[in-house]
Structure formats: C-alpha cells, structure tokens
Amino acid sequence: MKNLNERLRGKIPGPDTGIEIKKSICTICDPDSQCGLDLYIKDGKIIKVEGSKENPHNEGTLCSKGAATRQYVYHNDRIKTPLKRVGPRGSGKFEPVSWDEALETITNNLDKVKTQFGPESVTFFSGYSFWYRPILQRMAQIFGSPNFLTNASVCHIAMIMSQILTFGLPGGPDIRNAKCLLVWGTNPFHSRTDIARHLLDAKERGLKIITVDPRYSPMAAQADIHLQLRPGTDGALALSMAHVMINEGLYDQDFIRDHTYGFDEYQKYVQEFSPKKGENLTGVPAEKIRAAARLFAITKPAAIMPGSSPVVHHTNGVQNHWAAFALLGLTDNYDISGGNFVEPLSYIYQPGGFISREEDFKHPKKFDEMAPRIGDDKFPVWSQLFDEAHAIHLPFQIHTEKPYPIKAMLAFGINYRMWPDLDFMAESLEKLDFVAIADIFMTESCKRFADIILPACTSVERSELRCYPERYVIYTQPAIKPLYESRPDVEIILELAKRLKLNDPLLSSGFEASLDWILEPSGITIEELKKNPGGMPVPNPIKFPERKYLKQGFRTPSGKMEFKSLFLEKYSDLFGYDALPVYRPPKYSHEATPDMAKDYPFILNTGTRLPMFIGSQTFRLPWTRSLSPEPSADLNPDDCLRLGIERGDDIKISTPKGSIVVKANIANMVQPGVVHVSPAYIEVKVNSLIEADYFDPISGFPGYKSLLCKVEKEKNAGIKKRHGGPSARGSDRGSSD
Ligand SMILES: Nc1nc2c(c(=O)[nH]1)N[C@H]1C(S)=C(S)[C@@H](COP(=O)(O)OP(=O)(O)OC[C@H]3O[C@@H](n4cnc5c(=O)[nH]c(N)nc54)[C@H](O)[C@@H]3O)O[C@H]1N2
Ligand SMILES: Nc1nc2c(c(=O)[nH]1)N[C@H]1C(S)=C(S)[C@@H](COP(=O)(O)OP(=O)(O)OC[C@H]3O[C@@H](n4cnc5c(=O)[nH]c(N)nc54)[C@H](O)[C@@H]3O)O[C@H]1N2
Numbered sequence: 108m109k110n111l112n113e114r115l116r117g118k119i120p121g122p123d124t125g126i127e128i129k130k131s132i133c134t135i136c137d138p139d140s141q142c143g144l145d146l147y148i149k150d151g152k153i154i155k156v157e158g159s160k161e162n163p164h165n166e167g168t169l170c171s172k173g174a175a176t177r178q179y180v181y182h183n184d185r186i187k188t189p190l191k192r193v194g195p196r197g198s199g200k201f202e203p204v205s206w207d208e209a210l211e212t213i214t215n216n217l218d219k220v221k222t223q224f225g226p227e228s229v230t231f232f233s234g235y236s237f238w239y240r241p242i243l244q245r246m247a248q249i250f251g252s253p254n255f256l257t258n259a260s261v262c263h264i265a266m267i268m269s270q271i272l273t274f275g276l277p278g279g280p281d282i283r284n285a286k287c288l289l290v291w292g293t294n295p296f297h298s299r300t301d302i303a304r305h306l307l308d309a310k311e312r313g314l315k316i317i318t319v320d321p322r323y324s325p326m327a328a329q330a331d332i333h334l335q336l337r338p339g340t341d342g343a344l345a346l347s348m349a350h351v352m353i354n355e356g357l358y359d360q361d362f363i364r365d366h367t368y369g370f371d372e373y374q375k376y377v378q379e380f381s382p383k384k385g386e387n388l389t390g391v392p393a394e395k396i397r398a399a400a401r402l403f404a405i406t407k408p409a410a411i412m413p414g415s416s417p418v419v420h421h422t423n424g425v426q427n428h429w430a431a432f433a434l435l436g437l438t439d440n441y442d443i444s445g446g447n448f449v450e451p452l453s454y455i456y457q458p459g460g461f462i463s464r465e466e467d468f469k470h471p472k473k474f475d476e477m478a479p480r481i482g483d484d485k486f487p488v489w490s491q492l493f494d495e496a497h498a499i500h501l502p503f504q505i506h507t508e509k510p511y512p513i514k515a516m517l518a519f520g521i522n523y524r525m526w527p528d529l530d531f532m533a534e535s536l537e538k539l540d541f542v543a544i545a546d547i548f549m550t551e552s553c554k555r556f557a558d559i560i561l562p563a564c565t566s567v568e569r570s571e572l573r574c575y576p577e578r579y580v581i582y583t584q585p586a587i588k589p590l591y592e593s594r595p596d597v598e599i600i601l602e603l604a605k606r607l608k609l610n611d612p613l614l615s616s617g618f619e620a621s622l623d624w625i626l627e628p629s630g631i632t633i634e635e636l637k638k639n640p641g642g643m644p645v646p647n648p649i650k651f652p653e654r655k656y657l658k659q660g661f662r663t664p665s666g667k668m669e670f671k672s673l674f675l676e677k678y679s680d681l682f683g684y685d686a687l688p689v690y691r692p693p694k695y696s697h698e699a700t701p702d703m704a705k706d707y708p709f710i711l712n713t714g715t716r717l718p719m720f721i722g723s724q725t726f727r728l729p730w731t732r733s734l735s736p737e738p739s740a741d742l743n744p745d746d747c748l749r750l751g752i753e754r755g756d757d758i759k760i761s762t763p764k765g766s767i768v769v770k771a772n773i774a775n776m777v778q779p780g781v782v783h784v785s786p787a788y789i790e791v792k793v794n795s796l797i798e799a800d801y802f803d804p805i806s807g808f809p810g811y812k813s814l815l816c817k818v819e820k821e822k823n824a825g826i827k828k829r830h831g832g833p834s835a836r837g838s839d840r841g842s843s844d
C-alpha cells in the first residue's frame with residue numbers, strides 16, 4: 108500500500124519537478140466525443156497526456172487517438188507557416204509568406220469574386236473540428252454568401268432529416284432510463300466510447316439490447332438479439348417489425364388515434380412485409396424479426412439509438428431510417444423519459460441543458476435575402492429543413508455553373524476524399540479561380556488545390572467553448588503556445604472579417620464577447636468559465652418536460668406524427684418521392700440490378716469506423732497506425748475459402764467505376780457476400796469506386812455503404828508497390844474476428 112501511495116504521489120507533479128497539469132479537450136473526434144484532457148507540461152511542452160477525471164464525458168478515459176495527442180500535436184506534417192502556391196495548381200510547389208500577405212491575398216481574391224460574380228460565388232467550407240462554425244457561418248452570411256458547407260452533407264443530417272419527417276423534431280435515446288434499446292446501425296465501441304461506457308453500465312442494470320448491424324460488431328456482441336441484415340435493407344426490416352407489432356396488436360392504439368397522421372395507409376403498406384418476406388429482403392431470419400419486434404414493443408420504455416450515418420449512407424437511406432423511427436411512434440416511445448427524448452441543442456450540436464442564442468448568431472440574414480444555396484433546387488426537403496448548402500452538389504454546380512458560377516472557396520479542414528468520385532471532385536476544385544485552405548496538417552487537398560495554405564493550431568493550443576450532454580461546460584485555455592506560426596481558426600476568421608470590412612459589431616467585438624452574447628440566455632459567462640479551467644457543471648440546468656407535443660403539437664405539416672409524410676408528398680410529382688416509408692432496394696443491388704450483380708456479386712460497404720482512425724486524421728500517427736498498419740478489407744472466411752484468398756493476400760476490389768488493391772482480412776464478424784473497406788488509409792482511394800451521382804434523391808447522401816463490387820485475388824501481388832505505411836504486420840485487428 109505504501110508503495111502504491113508513493114507511486115501515486117510520484118505521479119502528481121510538485122513545484123520541484125517544474126511540471127504543471129493543464130486542462131484542455133481533445134477535438135480529434137467530432138463534438139459528440141471530445142474528451143477532457145490533463146496535459147502534463149514541462150518547459151512549454153506536453154510531456155504526458157491523460158484523460159481528465161473531472162470531465163464527466165470521459166471520466167478519465169481516453170481512446171487510442173486521444174492517447175496519441177502528443178504525436179498529433181508535434182507531428183512533422185504540421186503546416187508551419189502560411190504558404191503561397193508558386194508552381195501550377197497541383198504541382199505542390201509553395202513558398203512561405205507572412206500572415207499579412209496570406210490574409211491580404213485571400214481578402215483581395217474573395218472581394219474580386221464578390222465584385223465580378225456576386226458574394227454567392229464564394230463558398231465557405233468547414234470540416235473537422237467544428238468549433239469555429241458559428242463564427243464562420245456568420246461571417247459567410249454577412250459577406251453575402253448563403254454557401255456555408257460542411258461535412259454534415261454526408262454525415263448526420265440525413266438521419267436527422269428522417270426523424271424530422273416523422274416527428275418534426277429529433278429525439279435522442281435516453282439510455283439511462285430505457286429498458287430496451289434498439290441500436291440501429293451504430294457501433295459506439297469504436298465510434299463513441301462515452302456511449303459505450305454508459306451502455307455497459309445500463310446493461311448491468313438490466314437494459315435489453317437489440318442491434319441492427321450487417322456485422323457482428325463489438326456492439327452486436329453485447330446484444331440480446333442481433334439482426335444481421337444485408338446492408339441497405341433497413342427499411343424492409345423496420346417494415347417487417349411493424350408488421351409483427353401491428354398484426355399481433357403490440358402497438359399503442361391511443362397514441363396512434365390521438366397523435367398520428369396516415370396510419371391507415373401505412374398499415375396497409377406494412378401488410379406487404381410479412382416476417383418471411385422480411386427475411387427474403389434482409390437476410391434476417393423471420394423468427395428473429397418477430398422476437399425483436401415483440402421485445403421492443405412490450406418492454407417499456409424503449410428507445411432507438413441511431414448511428415449518425417450508416418443507415419443513411421445508402422441510395423434509399425432516408426426512407427429506411429424513417430421506417431425505423433416510425434417504430435417509436437407505433438410503441439409510444441417518442442419524447443418520453445427512457446425513450447427518444449427531445450431536447451434543444453445548446454451549442455455546436457450538443458444538448459447541454461441550457462438555451463443559447465447560437466441560431467440567431469449564425470443567421471444574421473434570412474436565406475431569401477441571398478441567392479439560392481448550392482443544391483437548393485436539387486434537394487428541396489434539405490433546403491427547407493437545414494441551414495447549410497449541400498456539399499454533395501458542390502462539384503456539380505462548379506461544373507455546370509448553374510444556376511450561377513462558383514469561383515472561390517475558403518475552407519477550414521477540407522478533405523476532398525470525403526466526396527464520392529474523387530476525380531470529379533478534384534477536377535471541380537481545380538476549376539475554381541481561388542482556393543484557400545486552413546488545416547493543421549499538410550494534406551493532399553492542401554497540396555492539390557490550395558492557392559494559399561494557412562496553419563491552424565490544435566485544440567490544446569487554443570481557447571474554445573464546448574458543452575456536454577452531462578450538463579457540463581468548459582472554456583479551455585491554451586495549454587501550450589501555438590506551434591510554429593499556427594493560429595486558432597477563429598482568429599483567422601475574425602481577422603479576415605476585419606480585412607473584408609464586414610463591419611459586424613458582434614464579429615468585431617471578438618471571440619469571447621461573441622460567446623458571451625451567444626450564452627446570454629443561459630447566464631453562463633466566459634469570465635466564470637475561465638475561473639474553472641477543467642470545466643464546470645451547467646448552473647441550474649433546464650429540465651425539459653416529456654411529451655412536449657401535447658402543448659405545441661408536432662412540428663410536421665399535419666401537426667401530428669406522420670406515417671405518411673405531407674412534406675415528401677408535396678414533392679412527389681416533381682421529384683418522385685414516396686410519401687410513405689416505401690422500401691426500395693439500393694440502386695445497385697442483387698434485387699435492383701441482377702445483371703450487374705452477375706459481374707459484381709459482392710456488396711461493398713465502405714466507411715465503417717475503426718477505433719484508431721478518424722477520417723483521414725490519425726493514419727499518420729505511429730501509435731494509431733501501428734494498430735492497423737495495412738489498408739485492408741474485411742471478408743467472410745467462407746468467401747475467402749471459395750476465392751482462394753488467405754489473410755494478408757492482396758485483393759482487388761472493383762466496381763464499374765474503378766478498382767483498389769488492399770490486404771485481405773478474414774473476419775467472422777462479416778457476413779458472406781459483403782466486403783467492408785475503411786477510407787481511413789491515405790494510400791487507398793476507396794471513394795473513387797463510387798459514382799458522383801450515386802446518392803439518395805431525398806437527402807443527396809452518397810450510397811457509400813451499399814454498392815456492388817467484384818473481389819479477386821490480385822495477380823500482380825508483390826510486383827507493384829502500392830503503399831508505404833509502417834512495416835507490414837499482417838492486417839489482423841483486435842476486434843475483427
Ligand atoms: N466511403 C466513405 N466516405 C465517407 C464516409 C464513409 O463512411 N464512407 N463518411 C463520411 C462522413 S460521416 C464524414 S463526417 C466525412 C469525414 O470526412 P472529413 O470531414 O473529410 O474528415 P477528415 O478526413 O478527418 O478531414 C478533416 C480535415 O480537417 C482537418 N482538421 C482537423 N481539425 C482541424 C481544426 O481544428 N482546424 C482546421 N482548420 N482543420 C482541422 C484535418 O487535418 C483534416 O484534413 O467523410 C465522409 N465520407
Ligand atoms: N474511431 C472513430 N470514431 C468516429 C469516427 C471515425 O472515423 N473513427 N467518425 C465519426 C463520424 S464522422 C461519424 S459519422 C460516426 C459514425 O459512427 P457510427 O454511426 O457508429 O458508424 P460506423 O462505425 O460507420 O458504423 C456503425 C455500424 O453500422 C454498421 N452498418 C454498416 N452498414 C449498415 C447498414 O446498411 N445498416 C445498418 N443497420 N448498419 C450498418 C457497421 O457494420 C457498423 O458496425 O463516428 C464518429 N466517430
């Protein structure tokens with residue numbers, strides 16, 4: 108015991124060590140995660156990283172990405188100074204310039220495009236890490252451009268859209284109070300470790316779990332029932348579950364009578380989806396469909412936990428997810444404690460238990476005061492429900508110049524590989540007159556497209572505001588000085604706003620004063636937050652009531668929960684949208700394109716998250732990369748046996764659009780006939796396999812997760828050198844089989 112105490116004391120830095128612990132947050136992940144950090148600083152350098160125990164979101168834990176913070180912050184790929192392109196575009200030739208010259212060049216070019224073509228011809232893009240978004244969106248609107256675009260165009264918006272179409276407002280799963288959780292297409296053990304911890308606790312308390320996932324994922328391994336469906340068949344599964352609930356009288360007749368619209372037509376349509384038919388369409392045994400429907404319907408309260416994107420990364424995604432969310436209405440689990448509870452978001456996509464003025468801040472102008480946004484005429488449901496332009500339509504509008512030309516882009520953290528059909532996206536960006544990119548690292552997108560590159564600093568070098576669903580809020584202080592000449596994104600945006608003479612009193616007042624304005628209704632101030640460097644509980648968090656629709660109705664066109672969407676019906680003639688959650692198989696599938704399936708017999712699912720990588724960001728870190736060094740695809744053992752493929756073999760995956768070569772990883776977790784590939788590896792361009800217009804016509808979301816492909820053993824194995832990652836250590840991943 109003495110030893111342990113001594114060891115513990117040894118960990119705590121004293122005045123003689125010169126080590127100081129500073130508080131920060133890790134923003135390598137999206138704002139749903141973003142764990143608290145304790146950074147051990149000596150001589151201005153981070154020497155050790157731990158999870159912050161006082162931050163209730165991670166309670167001292169860190170994942171492999173956060174644990175590699177030092178490698179992230181001190182990586183040699185960091186952009187060190189502002190850079191100006193000196194060779195032709197794409198030549199990768201840049202030379203350092205002063206901040207003044209870089210910002211002046213950006214200002215002149217944005218103003219030039221504004222004068223020649225109008226402010227809407229300038230686009231403002233934001234990728235990771237979101238923290239500066241309200242500032243950038245306000246700046247874009249005051250500049251006069253409606254074209255603020257983000258990765259949300261391919262991430263969570265379509266999932267929210269399907270909830271809005273059903274209920275008017277989205278509700279999140281109240282895991283702590285639920286008795287049954289239907290985990291629909293998410294694997295928080297790799298993508299949301301905070302939720303994974305809560306789930307394990309809830310399971311100990313007796314939570315019943317049903318998982319819908321094509322893979323036997325770590326999440327599925329925790330489930331009482333795992334519905335292992337074929338990718339992109341979620342709608343058929345949901346309709347089949349509804350069939351059981353309705354025909355066995357397991358639905359809530361009072362809720363249906365009092366609060367819903369279109370039930371009769373829906374009920375009639377659902378009759379086509381007997382569990383046997385469900386089995387044929389999805390591959391899930393009829394008995395399991397029945398068991399899951401019964402368990403979900405009779406265990407009260409019950410919630411659906413959706414992933415942010417896997418169910419909507421299909422050409423039929425919105426309809427599929429809507430069909431799933433309809434089950435909440437059937438069982439009266441919407442907006443109740445332990446069900447899917449509706450809470451307003453407080454700041455940057457997070458509900459923190461307080462009200463802010465973020466929405467007002469982001470929208471100094473109304474959209475009808477500006478030109479139409481990119482994609483407005485293509486995706487009318489999107490354009491009415493969301494406040495961003497559509498990034499998937501961006502390359503199309505650059506090419507067609509319709510309804511007006513796009514000429515310039517100011518981007519923060521853009522990765523062109525997020526889009527499908529990379530060549531098309533690349534050609535589009537190359538067509539722009541002017542591109543400026545701020546990023547932490549010298550990325551392929553910077554090298555290929557930028558005229559000016561700006562060095563942004565990481566979260567530990569800046570101050571930012573973050574709130575957490577645990578009713579906790581933090582305003583960080585820089586733990587170290589920004590490295591090299593890097594600057595916080597917000598500082599860059601505010602300086603540009605000044606140079607562009609936007610003359611906005613709020614932006615001119617600075618970041619902290621803007622935050623104080625945003626936080627005003629909550630009573631929280633930056634001054635108070637600064638006194639609590641590790642964060643603080645939200646004072647007097649608001650307790651929102653259940654069933655808010657009883658007072659205010661549902662925010663749908665009918666004012667009720669809609670089994671038949673009046674919103675979609677409005678566009679049925681012009682856009683061909685189905686007003687019911689109609690199931691159609693993925694555009695390229697054995698059912699929809701049997702001829703194509705003869706040549707391309709595998710289902711290709713791209714993008715399932717690996718625990719150690721996020722987007723393109725952590726593949727470059729030795730620690731995280733060592734956990735999965737080789738670009739690989741997961742295949743079922745039976746398929747490998749049939750094709751003569753062994754673990755570690757090079758395999759070629761082809762679609763009519765192109766092909767890639769990766770290592771084979773034999774994984775029992777994958778069902779036969781499906782191949783899963785991650786886009787995290789820089790050496791492999793997975794999204795080049797997907798056509799630019801392979802998207803869901805309602806949301807515009809690409810069908811990343813259900814295409815058809817061919818898998819072959821690569822004949823030229825060993826001849827071509829394809830990639831140069833750290834030494835091959837086989838491609839077995841801890842969780843794969
Ligand atoms: N095939 C396939 N494609 C997909 C997906 C899929 O599942 N399958 N998923 C889609 C989804 S859901 C998403 S969200 C996207 C994600 O795709 P992206 O948003 O493209 O994600 P990253 O590749 O991580 O690119 C983020 C960039 O932001 C930079 N960055 C990070 N932090 C900061 C910062 O604080 N400031 C600045 N200025 N830059 C920063 C990083 O260095 C990096 O260059 O990919 C989409 N594409
Ligand atoms: N470690 C790590 N964490 C991340 C990210 C990351 O890159 N790395 N990215 C962040 C981002 S941008 C996002 S959007 C989220 C995404 O995180 P999640 O929403 O959890 O999504 P995924 O991990 O892509 O997939 C979750 C599960 O969905 C399954 N799935 C695939 N296709 C289908 C389908 O057609 N139907 C159903 N029902 N399930 C399917 C996969 O097999 C997988 O087990 O993660 C965030 N967190």
Ligand SMILES: [Mo]
Nearest residue numbers: 261262263416
């Ligand atoms: Mo995402």
